[in-house]
Amino acid sequence: MTEKPKQKVYKGRAGRARNLSNSRAQGVYETIEVKPATAVIGGIVSGVDITQPVSDAQIDDLSHALADHNVLFFRDQPKLTPDQQIDFANKFGELHVHPAAPHAEGHPELFVIHTHKESQVNNGGGWHTDVSCDETPPLGTMLQLHIVPEVGGDTLFANMYAAFDALSDSMKDFLRTCTAMHESEHIYRGRYSDRGVDDADKVYPSAEHPVVRTHPVSGREALYVNRAFTTKIVDLENAESDALLKFLFTHLEQAQFQVRFQWEENSIAFWDNRCTQHLALWDYWPEERKGHRVTIKGERPFHRMN
C-alpha cells in the first residue's frame, strides 16, 4: 500500500493480551501434576511412570490435560522400549502407520526420527500438523528423543485455538464457511530417498478439511490450515486463496501462540494434532538427533457451529 501512515508499534497489544488469556489452561487433575510451560500452550507432566502399566484414571487425566494444554511434556522418564511406547500410546487410540516414512524393524507403527551429518533434510522443518493430508489425520503424536545434540534441535509448538481466537469476528465467520485442500505429493515425493525409500509406485494422499476445525473433546474451534500441506481454499480463485493462506500462515506463526521445547535425553512430547502445529529446528548440524515417534489415529476433521 502506498504511503500508509506508520502504525503505532504497540497498538492493540492489550486486546491481544486479553484474547490470549482465553487459551490459558484451567484444568485440575487428581492423578497427575501439570505445570504450564507457557501461559498459552504446553504442560509439563509429572507423577506418571510410563514404563509401568498406567492406570485408567491417569489415562483419563492425561487425555484431559492434552485437550487443555495442547502438548504435554515428560522430562523424567527412562528410555522406553518400542513395546512400552507403543503400549502407552495405544491407551489413547489405535496407532497410525506413516504413509511415507521408514519405520523400525518389526514395528511398523514406530517412526524413527533420525537426523545426522549425512542427512539431506530433517523432519518437520516447517510449520505443520502431522499428515493433515490424510482423510483422518492423527489425533496426536508421541515423540521420545534418545539422542539429543549438545545444544539445539528444539521443537516449537503453536496453539491453533489461540490463533483462531485472535482473528476478527468477520474473518472467523468467513473462514467457518471454508474448506481447504491438504496435499502431500509435493512434500513426500522423493522425501525419504536418502533413507532408501523408493516411492515410484506410491500415490500420496490428499484430503479436503474444514479451515476451522471443531475439537471433538474440547468443542473449541481451531484454525486448521498449515504451510506444509494446505494448498488451496476450495471455491476461491487461486489468487484469492493464495492471498488468504499467506495471511493465515503468517498470522498463525506469531510468537505469542507458541512454546519452544528444549529436549533433554529421553524427554517426551505428546502433542494434540487437532489444535496445534509444530516445527522442528535443524540448527545442530553436524550433530545427531534420534528418537522414536508413534502416532495415534484420529477422526475425520469437522466443523460444528458453536
Next chain:
Amino acid sequence: MSERPLHEGKLDRAQALSNARQEASYETISVTPVTPVIGVAVEGVDLSEDVPEAQIADLTQALANHNVLFFRDQPELTPEQQIAFARRFGDLHIHPAAPSDAEHPELFVIHTHGESFVNNGADWHTDVSCDEEPPLGTMLQIHRTPGSGGDTLFANMYAAYDALSDKMKGFLDGKIAVHDSERAFRGRYADKGVDDKDAVFPTNEHPVVRTHPVSGRQALYVNETFTSRIRGMTEEESDALLEFLFRHMARPEFQVRFHWEPNSIAFWDNRSTQHLAMWDYWPNERYGHRVTVKGDRPFYRAN
C-alpha cells in the same frame, strides 16, 4: 503452496470478461469501443455548442455502459464551455485540496512540467473517494500533450468485481472501508503554493462493493490511494485483503490505456472505474482543465 500451471483458468477469465461488454446503441451519438471491456470513442457531438437534451441522455447512458467516454474531435473548450457542458450531468464539485482558478473555482488545472514535484493521480484511484459524496464523474481536456507519454489508464471495477469468486464476493458484499485523504493530500500541492496547515482533509466510510445508481451493477470500490482500512477486521487482515484487492483490480484485462492528443477529452464514471496518470514524459509539459460532477453517497444493495 504448490506450483501452478501458468495458464490455468484463462478461459474462465475470458468468459467472465465478456460480461463487461456492452453492446448498446444510441440514437444521437456514435460510439466505437476502444477495448471490449472499457472505454468508447464518441463521435457526433459538438461540445462547444449547446448540446441537445437527447444527446445528454445518450451520453449519460453511454457513460454508465462503457465507464469512460473519449472525445477526439473537439476544439479547445473555454472554461465556460467546459463548465456548462459538465453541468448538464449534475452540480459541479470543488476539490478539497487542489489549487483552483480564482475566476472558476470548479476548474481544476492539471499541469505537470519540468519543475513539478509530483503529477496528479499517479497511483490507481477514484477521484476523491475520501469525500462523503464522491464525484459522479470527471471530465478532463488536455490542451498541451507531451508528444509521447502522459497516457491515462482506466480500469473497469464491474469487471474486477465479476472476476472474483462467488465466495469472495459473498465475503466482500456489505463490508465497509475507510477512505482517508490526509495521507494523500497533506502537503500534496505545496509546490503550487498551497498552504494546508489549517486544512482538515476528509475521511469517510464507503461500501467495499458499490451498487451503481444508474446501471444497478456491483463494482469493486476500494482504491490504493484513499482506502486505508476495512472495518470489522484486524489491521493485519485488512492489510492482507486490501493488498490482494489492489493487485487484483490492477490486472491489465480490466483496463484501457488512453493516449492523449491535443484537446482530447476523457469523461469517466467515478462510480465504476479507477484510473492512473503516467508521468513518463519529464521534463516535458502536460496541461489541461478538469471539471468534476458531484455524485451521490455510495451505497450497496444486494442483487
